[in-house]
Amino acid sequence: MKIVFFDTDRITRDYLHDKKMCDCDVIYLENSIENTDPETYEKIKDAEAISVFVHTAAKMNAETLDKYPKLRLIATRSTGIDHIDLEYCKKRGIEVVHVPKYGEATVAEYTFGLLLNLSRKIIEARNDMKNASVHINDYLGFDLYDHTIGIIGTGAIGRHVAKLARGFGMHVLAYDLYPNEEFQRIYNIHYVSLDELYAQSDIITLHAPSTKDNHHMLNDAAFAKMKDGVIIINTARGDLIDTESLYKHIVTGKVAGAGLDVLENEDFLLHDDIIIKDQDIGLDFAMNTIANSKLLQHKRVIITPHIGFNSIDAVHRILNTTIKNIEAFFAGKTQNSVLGVKK
Structure with a gap:
């Protein structure tokens, strides 16, 4: 064989x-x-x-x-x-x-790696140090302690994120189609509706699989329900987020920052040898590709090449x-x- x-x-x-x-x-x-x-x-x-x-x-x-x-x-x-x-x-x-x-611990730790880089502007400060152009006031961040994190999806990874969040002294909200009542009781998290999670969370992190029902679940309507200055983290699947909508709300400041280990159509960023057939090219694909490129260049966005698993x-x-x-x-x-x- x-x-x-x-x-x-x-x-x-x-x-x-x-x-x-x-x-x-x-x-x-x-x-x-x-x-x-x-x-x-x-x-x-x-x-x-x-x-x-x-x-x-x-x-x-x-x-x-x-x-x-x-x-x-x-x-x-x-x-x-x-x-x-x-x-x-x-x-x-x-x-x-x-x-x-x-790797529930592996991906959960990476989730907090992205979050801490955003909350304390670590990459921005590091780059300025390399360029000998330091401006201390530009790196004013915020504590995770006493802030509210909203976790969408409480499978193995989402639950581990909740455990780490409690260790940071955060308030934890969660949404899942099948709430884990025992986990809620033991770790003092609170299952809420999606709308409540959007409205109350300072940070929203995605840990759900990709399905036809949750495609682009973070879209214009969802962002409109969120706090001003929300942080978005995605280490799950790229198509959970409408990329064009995310970029638009990054620009307006509605979303203060995003840490993305996955992107919609990420293959076309990870593999420069892909041949795109004519029938695969449409307006949606083109607009998504443009939005991805803009996100890559934005200083309040951290994008990594789907390596959250990679320890x-x-x-x-x-x-x-x-x-x-x-x-x-x-x-x-x-x-x-x-x-x-x-x-």
Whole structure:
């Protein structure tokens, strides 16, 4: 059996090199699946399992996966699965497994890294120091203590953010479709409606998955309900925020700052080798791309390239779970399935 790992960096290859995976032929490729050259493709086209990363520029859909006729398993090294066409996989009988839990502390800590950089203007001060142009009064920040943070989504990451916030002495509001009553009681957080969260929060941080129902949940109507000078943090999914609307409210000062580890259409910023087909280009895409570019240049916005997960500890947990997922599948004991394909 042949397993191909795409999107591997040196850390991934070094860590996996001596790992045995069900006595399979394992191939590690640095490139993403869509950048496979013809010679390499001939060596891997009979793969029964592939492992990809959430940063892959290609959508795991029919166009991509039809090239692998023997494929039985996609093991994504991520919690998110929105880069995979699940309906196509279900039709073809391809199992999809993911890493449901690896880094709630990792992403939560990164969330506060973004927040502290904004609240204390650390990057701005550092850049001015480098340029020998320091103006102390420009770096007046605010304490997190006694401020109110609103957490949208209280899954594993959102709950860990709440724990850290309580450690900073913050008041914690939360919104979730399925409130965790025990967590609310133990950590003294308060579940409220979205409108209440918007109106009462000094900081709003997103920790929800991307669905058709919450697409652009932070839009003109939502921003209008927020406090003047609100801080926005997003380490979840880019399309939760209407980028054009966010930029507009940054400019007016309604939003005092934003820390974004994810952006809508971020692939086109992360991968400069993507070829855009004519039919993919529309007014919405063009306007979003312009807004992203403007946000990148704004001094009250911090944008990072989707690295909230990226600590050595979390990466090792991801890889260990991926190995176990692959081994379990080929042993007939599938775990962490998102489809439950019957074999």
